[in-house]
Amino acid sequence: MSEKVPCAILGSGNIGTDLMYKLQRSDVLEPRVMVGIDPDSDGLRRARAEGLDVSADGVRHIVEHPEDCRFVFEATSAGAHRANAPLIAQAGLQSIDLTPAKLGPGVVPPVNLDEHWDAPDVNLITCGGQATIPMVAAVAAVTPVPYAEIVATIASRSAGPGTRQSIDEFTRTTARGIEQIGGAQRGKAIIILNPAEPPLLMRDTVFCRIDPDADRDAIRASVHAMRERVAEYVPGYRLRGEPDFDGDRVAIFLEVEGAADYLPSYAGNLDIMTAAAVRVGEELARLRARVEATA
Amino acid sequence: MADLTLVDSTLRDGSHAKRHRLRVEDVVAVATALDRAGVPVIEISHGDGLGGASFTYGFSLRDELDLIAAAVEAVARARIAVLLLPGIGVKDDLARARELGASVARVATHCTEADIAPSHLGLARELGYEAVGFLMMAHMNTPAGLLEQARIMEDAGAQVVYVTDSAGALMPEEVTARVSALREGLSPQTAVGFHGHENLSLAIANTLAAVDAGATWVDGCTCGMGAGAGNAPTEVLVAVLGKRGVDTGADTFAMLDVADDVVRPLMDRPQVVDRASLLLGYAGVYSSFLLHAQRAGERFGVPAQDILVEAGRRKAVGGQEDLLIDIAAELAGARA
Numbered sequence: 001m002s003e004k005v006p007c008a009i010l011g012s013g014n015i016g017t018d019l020m021y022k023l024q025r026s027d028v029l030e031p032r033v034m035v036g037i038d039p040d041s042d043g044l045r046r047a048r049a050e051g052l053d054v055s056a057d058g059v060r061h062i063v064e065h066p067e068d069c070r071f072v073f074e075a076t077s078a079g080a081h082r083a084n085a086p087l088i089a090q091a092g093l094q095s096i097d098l099t100p101a102k103l104g105p106g107v108v109p110p111v112n113l114d115e116h117w118d119a120p121d122v123n124l125i126t127c128g129g130q131a132t133i134p135m136v137a138a139v140a141a142v143t144p145v146p147y148a149e150i151v152a153t154i155a156s157r158s159a160g161p162g163t164r165q166s167i168d169e170f171t172r173t174t175a176r177g178i179e180q181i182g183g184a185q186r187g188k189a190i191i192i193l194n195p196a197e198p199p200l201l202m203r204d205t206v207f208c209r210i211d212p213d214a215d216r217d218a219i220r221a222s223v224h225a226m227r228e229r230v231a232e233y234v235p236g237y238r239l240r241g242e243p244d245f246d247g248d249r250v251a252i253f254l255e256v257e258g259a260a261d262y263l264p265s266y267a268g269n270l271d272i273m274t275a276a277a278v279r280v281g282e283e284l285a286r287l288r289a290r291v292e293a294t295a
Numbered sequence: 296m297a298d299l300t301l302v303d304s305t306l307r308d309g310s311h312a313k314r315h316r317l318r319v320e321d322v323v324a325v326a327t328a329l330d331r332a333g334v335p336v337i338e339i340s341h342g343d344g345l346g347g348a349s350f351t352y353g354f355s356l357r358d359e360l361d362l363i364a365a366a367v368e369a370v371a372r373a374r375i376a377v378l379l380l381p382g383i384g385v386k387d388d389l390a391r392a393r394e395l396g397a398s399v400a401r402v403a404t405h406c407t408e409a410d411i412a413p414s415h416l417g418l419a420r421e422l423g424y425e426a427v428g429f430l431m432m433a434h435m436n437t438p439a440g441l442l443e444q445a446r447i448m449e450d451a452g453a454q455v456v457y458v459t460d461s462a463g464a465l466m467p468e469e470v471t472a473r474v475s476a477l478r479e480g481l482s483p484q485t486a487v488g489f490h491g492h493e494n495l496s497l498a499i500a501n502t503l504a505a506v507d508a509g510a511t512w513v514d515g516c517t518c519g520m521g522a523g524a525g526n527a528p529t530e531v532l533v534a535v536l537g538k539r540g541v542d543t544g545a546d547t548f549a550m551l552d553v554a555d556d557v558v559r560p561l562m563d564r565p566q567v568v569d570r571a572s573l574l575l576g577y578a579g580v581y582s583s584f585l586l587h588a589q590r591a592g593e594r595f596g597v598p599a600q601d602i603l604v605e606a607g608r609r610k611a612v613g614g615q616e617d618l619l620i621d622i623a624a625e626l627a628g629a630r631a
Contacts, residue, residue: 151617167411168385191382195407196610205617207350
């Protein structure tokens with residue numbers, strides 16, 4: 001691919017702005033448009049300074065110029081995305097949805113992206129899902145996982161009003177992702193907000209029930225390999241120690257430090273969403289190019 | 296008419312001390328006895344609230360909904376309460392418990408995170424529960440800060456808001472300051488509650504301070520059976536408040552029988568203020584961490600108190616039990 005694939009960002013808040021900086025570093029994608037509501041917002045100001053086409057006209061601005069982008073990163077709210085999605089699809093563009101709207105299939109880059117290369121709308125599930133589903137999948141690739149449970153601990157300051165108002169939505173959506181994408185028969189998700197100052201890094205613990213006689217070396221190897229794959233796009237994605245085996249369960253301890261593009265580094269929960277979104281866009285672009293080349 | 300509302304949480308906070316291994320017959324025996332003794336509200340749930348059964352907090356021997364159903368069946372007068380921590384349990388859990396006959400819903404958050412609870416408190420009201428907000432680890436917020444959080448719960452429909460000393464870390468004067476702030480700042484229709492732990496041997500003294508400052512909902516656990524060094528022993532609370540002329544609705548002599556004849560034989564260990572549990576109060580650490588730290592300590596060959604002190608240093612909040620294994624592994628590694 002010689003030319004970068006043009007993209008639009010809908011939403012000029014923290015997430016949209018962080019996403020812009022990450023897209024600028026991409027070898028595959030190029031952020032060309034940012035659409036917000038408030039022309040004086042910090043996000044739009046920064047986008048203008050970076051030379052993006054900036055608008056406060058909402059989704060209309062994007063769908064009226066579909067030649068300017070192939071992917072639309074939705075970084076607004078679930079309600080806004082529900083309204084925008086049909087217009088984006090009609091314009092022949094693909095939505096990469098960071099909101100909890102959940103209109104299309106959920107995707108976790110190293111696990112299930114190739115199944116959904118042509119979906120008009122893919123979504124990023126939840127931050128806890130992006131951090132933990134790869135590990136559930138890593139264990140499930142070695143041995144059956146009848147039950148997986150994750151605990152995501154995030155800094156209070158990194159939990160916005162949307163997350164707070166619909167915390168059940170987080171646990172339900174993440175649990176479903178653990179099952180449908182991670183491959184556990186049954187999933188459970190727990191989220192804890194910690195107000196400590198200075199704010200703590202995002203921590204995630206993944207428990208998988210496994211056969212006590214499962215091949216532990218193979219599980220360890222699978223977990224480490226998966227960490228490397230996620231760390232390709234989230235450099236601050238780390239294992240805290242080795243997987244801990246105790247009878248019929250393995251526990252995997254993770255820490256996610258953000259890249260601090262726009263968001264603070266402790267907000268690994270937000271960083272893993274924007275980083276995964278960029279990865280999804282890059283992979284979808286590659287998969288499309290491959291399909292188009294062989295067509 | 297009793298002067299205040301006494302809640303016995305032996306079958307909820309005590310679930311921690313039993314590592315969530317309560318049997319249906321235990322629940323029926325305790326609930327029946329507490330009901331006969333006149334305790335008006337009996338709380339039953341996994342120690343970490345509805346939906347708490349997990350690797351992180353420990354699986355329950357019996358589904359808590361079976362326990363709730365059995366207790367509802369067993370009591371004649373007492374109301375059955377349930378606990379829910381948003382982020383761990385979900386609204387559906389509240390709905391299911393209500394269908395089984397639970398009628399008091401206590402919705403708990405860390406003392407700075409009340410804004411994750413409004414939808415749960417709102418649903419509790421809609422379902423016909425008496426809705427109670429539970430501000431945990433109350434030592435980690437100022438009286439003014441706690442009032443701000445209590446107002447969020449009140450606005451969401453809470454009819455009672457608790458100062459919950461989950462770490463058993465508050466001094467009596469700190470309880471007075473927090474309960475007074477809520478009593479003065481909330482609407483007169485909203486009751487203020489207090490839930491104490493015994494880690495610094497202050498559960499009863501702190502409850503008295505709370506009552507003096509205007510708390511009208513108070514928690515105990517029979518024989519103190521609860522997380523950490525346990526809670527204010529319900530039988531002691533009934534006796535002490537009785538001497539003060541405060542009517543709890545419960546009979547002191549009947550409570551002594553419940554304690555010695557029904558609850559004490561169920562206990563896995565006596566509730567004592569030992570090294571590790573005292574440190575919970577001293578370092579301000581969530582009481583439920585105690586047994587998890589002991590188990591992690593045994594597995595990794597690290598003293599439980601070292602794990603707890605480190606958890607305190609990292610400002611861990613309720614629900615972060617998974618961190619204890621992580622800390623134990625790290626301490627073990629550092630020593631290797």
